[in-house]
Amino acid sequence: MEHSPKKVGLFMERLLNPAIPVVIFLVFLSMATGLRYGLIQQYTGQIEANLENEARSMAHNLEWEFRVHADAIRRMAKRMVSDPQMSESVWREDAHSYLEDFRIYQAIEWIDRDFFIRWLEPESSNEGTKGFNVAFNEQRREALEAAIEHGNYDISGVIELHQGGQGIVIYAPVGAGAENNGLIAGVFRMETLAHQLIASREPSMFRIEILSKGVPVYTLSDFESSTHLMSYTEPVNIPTLDWQLTVQPSPEWIDKQRSPWPRWTFITLICMGLLTSLSALLLQLILRRNRDLLTARKELDEEIAQRKTIQQDLVRLESTDVLTGLPNRRFFMEDLAHSLNIASRQGRQVALVMLDLDRFQTLNDSLGHQFGDELLAQVAARLDQLSDEGITVAYSGGDEFMICQQNLEDIDDVIYLLGLIKHCFDTPFVIQDEAHGVTATLGVAVYPHSGLDADILLRNADIALYRAKEQGRNTYQFYTEGMQEREVMRLELEKDLSQALANNEFVLHYQPQVNLTSGKINSVEALIRWQHPRRGLLSPIEFIPLAEESGRITDIGQWVVMAACRQLAAWNGTRFENLRVAINLSGRELDEDNLVDRIRNALDAEGIPANRLEVELTEEIFIQNIEHNLGQLSRLHELGIKLAIDDFGVGYSSLAYLRDFPVDFLKIDRSFIRDITERHDDAVITRAIINLAHNLGLHVIAEGVETPAQLAFLKSQGCDLVQGYLISRPVPAAELEKSLANGAFEKLAETSGL
Ligand code: C2E
Numbered sequence: 122m123e124h125s126p127k128k129v130g131l132f133m134e135r136l137l138n139p140a141i142p143v144v145i146f147l148v149f150l151s152m153a154t155g156l157r158y159g160l161i162q163q164y165t166g167q168i169e170a171n172l173e174n175e176a177r178s179m180a181h182n183l184e185w186e187f188r189v190h191a192d193a194i195r196r197m198a199k200r201m202v203s204d205p206q207m208s209e210s211v212w213r214e215d216a217h218s219y220l221e222d223f224r225i226y227q228a229i230e231w232i233d234r235d236f237f238i239r240w241l242e243p244e245s246s247n248e249g250t251k252g253f254n255v256a257f258n259e260q261r262r263e264a265l266e267a268a269i270e271h272g273n274y275d276i277s278g279v280i281e282l283h284q285g286g287q288g289i290v291i292y293a294p295v296g297a298g299a300e301n302n303g304l305i306a307g308v309f310r311m312e313t314l315a316h317q318l319i320a321s322r323e324p325s326m327f328r329i330e331i332l333s334k335g336v337p338v339y340t341l342s343d344f345e346s347s348t349h350l351m352s353y354t355e356p357v358n359i360p361t362l363d364w365q366l367t368v369q370p371s372p373e374w375i376d377k378q379r380s381p382w383p384r385w386t387f388i389t390l391i392c393m394g395l396l397t398s399l400s401a402l403l404l405q406l407i408l409r410r411n412r413d414l415l416t417a418r419k420e421l422d423e424e425i426a427q428r429k430t431i432q433q434d435l436v437r438l439e440s441t442d443v444l445t446g447l448p449n450r451r452f453f454m455e456d457l458a459h460s461l462n463i464a465s466r467q468g469r470q471v472a473l474v475m476l477d478l479d480r481f482q483t484l485n486d487s488l489g490h491q492f493g494d495e496l497l498a499q500v501a502a503r504l505d506q507l508s509d510e511g512i513t514v515a516y517s518g519g520d521e522f523m524i525c526q527q528n529l530e531d532i533d534d535v536i537y538l539l540g541l542i543k544h545c546f547d548t549p550f551v552i553q554d555e556a557h558g559v560t561a562t563l564g565v566a567v568y569p570h571s572g573l574d575a576d577i578l579l580r581n582a583d584i585a586l587y588r589a590k591e592q593g594r595n596t597y598q599f600y601t602e603g604m605q606e607r608e609v610m611r612l613e614l615e616k617d618l619s620q621a622l623a624n625n626e627f628v629l630h631y632q633p634q635v636n637l638t639s640g641k642i643n644s645v646e647a648l649i650r651w652q653h654p655r656r657g658l659l660s661p662i663e664f665i666p667l668a669e670e671s672g673r674i675t676d677i678g679q680w681v682v683m684a685a686c687r688q689l690a691a692w693n694g695t696r697f698e699n700l701r702v703a704i705n706l707s708g709r710e711l712d713e714d715n716l717v718d719r720i721r722n723a724l725d726a727e728g729i730p731a732n733r734l735e736v737e738l739t740e741e742i743f744i745q746n747i748e749h750n751l752g753q754l755s756r757l758h759e760l761g762i763k764l765a766i767d768d769f770g771v772g773y774s775s776l777a778y779l780r781d782f783p784v785d786f787l788k789i790d791r792s793f794i795r796d797i798t799e800r801h802d803d804a805v806i807t808r809a810i811i812n813l814a815h816n817l818g819l820h821v822i823a824e825g826v827e828t829p830a831q832l833a834f835l836k837s838q839g840c841d842l843v844q845g846y847l848i849s850r851p852v853p854a855a856e857l858e859k860s861l862a863n864g865a866f867e868k869l870a871e872t873s874g875l
């Protein structure tokens with residue numbers, strides 16, 4: 122069977138109807154009334170039966186009484202028959218003993234043949250009765266004569282007694298027919314008779330009416346007859362009399378007979394009804410309260426469910442980065458900790474990959490935050506395609522993403538993932554209708570070798586990432602034990618670097634560049650060194666990337682410009698006053714809008730013409746942020762500063778920028794020069810670069826020349842300038858001046874075949 126909630130609700134509604142307790146009470150009330158009525162009915166029948174019994178017993182009493190008295194009178198008559206000579210005194214004695222025995226006679230009389238009362242006992246209370254003719258009317262005479270004739274007794278019926286009051290008389294003939302000697306009569310007073318009848322009963326309880334031929338002839342009563350009261354009429358069987366006895370009980374008698382049960386049943390049922398309807402009321406109250414509680418609970422449940430959803434939404438929002446739609450760092454770290462727990466139980470490895478977009482800061486600064494945000498969103502979308510149940514991709518902030526790979530079988534799985542990540546950057550990102558090639562650098566830490574908890578793993582992945590960046594970006598690096606120490610050193614250096622400028626710890630060393638046509642030294646490259654208070658002289662490779670990262674490179678670059686200008690000024694008026702100085706600028710420095718102004722100010726401050734300063738820039742400057750960089754470089758060039766492309770030949774394949782940028786020198790990267798005499802392809806590339814530069818009207822410098830053979834090759838290919846340990850290491854200005862002054866370089870040139 123199906124109980125739909127709607128049906129249950131309807132049933133409940135009916136159950137809670139306020140009419141129900143009333144109806145219950147009314148049902149009980151009608152039951153009580155009905156039962157009471159039925160019971161009263163039954164008991165009334167009972168009372169009537171009782172009354173009938175009473176009446177019958179009274180009637181029988183009366184009959185019996187009459188028979189006894191009639192017999193007594195008859196016996197007296199018989200005695201007179203047997204003793205015709207009986208004297209009056211004997212008779213009276215006999216009558217007296219009867220009177221004494223029965224005590225109900227008013228009188229006993231002997232009546233002669235002519236119906237006159239002759240003898241009488243007692244005389245005292247019946248004065249004036251002697252000599253009275255009892256055949257006082259025709260009817261009486263006929264009745265008495267018939268009695269004498271047949272020898273039967275006669276009863277007078279209720280008559281007005283000669284003595285006063287009502288009574289009846291029993292006549293017994295003394296002998297029958299001709300032998301008759303009158304009659305013996307017993308006179309009763311009705312009153313006495315009636316009292317005798319109810320002698321055993323409470324006289325006030327009944328009203329007794331004696332009817333003769335239907336007409337009341339005598340009434341014995343303490344109370345008035347009432348039609349409301351019940352009555353019972355019983356015929357009285359006495360010869361010659363047509364009597365009836367009507368008995369009417371008093372209200373008290375009826376009350377006595379009446380049973381208390383109808384009342385008690387009524388009261389009990391009413392009480393039960395009250396109780397039941399009260400219980401129903403109580404039950405309704407409880408049910409109603411219960412229902413209210415249920416409703417309240419349902420509402421509460423709904424509210425809780427709503428809150429849960431909101432909370433879940435909040436959690437989701439809290440764990441998601443709005444910009445990229447990827448899980449955020451907090452969520453990722455929690456998830457990573459969880460993954461590590463599982464991995465530790467299963468004895469598996471987990472890889473954490475930190476991904477950093479190369480030169481994002483530069484792009485973001487020059488193209489605007491909107492561009493940066495769009496790029497991050499696109500990168501996120503591509504990376505997110507890698508996520509599956511084993512791989513989680515998250516956004517860490519800035520230009521960093523985090524990737525977690527669970528359930529590693531071996532390290533090849535990570536290599537494969539790194540390949541997939543790199544693949545995400547294969548095609549350029551189209552932002553604001555322009556395609557931008559973007560690369561990423563990755564640092565990898567693998568649980569449990571590279572760290573046992575999420576935080577350490579993250580720190581180590583970061584270290585690996587940093588090392589990868591040092592190695593030239595667009596690459597990856599796994600965390601290794603040694604990185605830790607280097608990391609400590611890096612952090613220390615970073616701290617010390619903040620003091621270095623103020624403490625004047627930087628120095629410029631100069632490396633001469635030899636003109637292969639003239640054999641003369643007309644220019645030097647200024648290379649920065651850091652005289653570290655504890656670590657000694659530090660190479661720029663050790664601190665320039667740090668300075669770039671922290672943004673300190675701008676101030677350091679400014680210091681380099683000023684130091685170079687001061688040196689040029691110092692050489693003014695000396696034999697070195699025609700030397701030009703080349704300084705290195707990093708990409709970050711070019712981002713500063715006031716760079717050109719600062720350089721010009723430095724030149725002006727020292728009174729140096731701009732053509733004595735050269736600037737070396739790496740290739741990527743010509744590829745990224747083209748519009749801005751082109752503007753910067755054009756302004757520098759307009760000042761009269763010569764521009765050189767440093768480390769030329771590595772990195773970028775497109776040479777289109779050579780056409781647009783104002784460039785004066787190409788500086789062939791050291792890596793080509795190193796094996797130039799052994800490796801045919803390096804020689805070919807070097808030759809091609811020299812030809813390309815010359816065809817574009819540019820001069821060519823070869824750096825890292827360490828052997829005479831390299832020098833000879835470059836000279837033979839028409840390279841314009843060379844720089845390298847073969848001629849000189851980068852040296853302090855004083856040392857350079859000394860070498861230049863004592864002609865050390867010229868001697869060297871001769872031995873090298875210049
Ligand atoms: P770079 O501009 O390519 O500088 C040339 C580097 O090659 C110098 O290293 C120099 O000492 C080294 N070198 C010169 N001749 C030879 C050789 O024959 N054999 C070998 N193996 N190396 C040779 P250094 O001084 O350690 O500078 C390293 C890099 O630091 C520079 O590379 C440059 O990119 C950067 N740097 C140096 N000074 C500055 C500076 O003032 N500002 C900026 N932004 N970067 C600088």
Ligand code: CA
Binds near residue numbers: 646705737767
């Ligand atoms: Ca350089």
Ligand code: CA
Binds near residue numbers: 767788791824
């Ligand atoms: Ca270089």
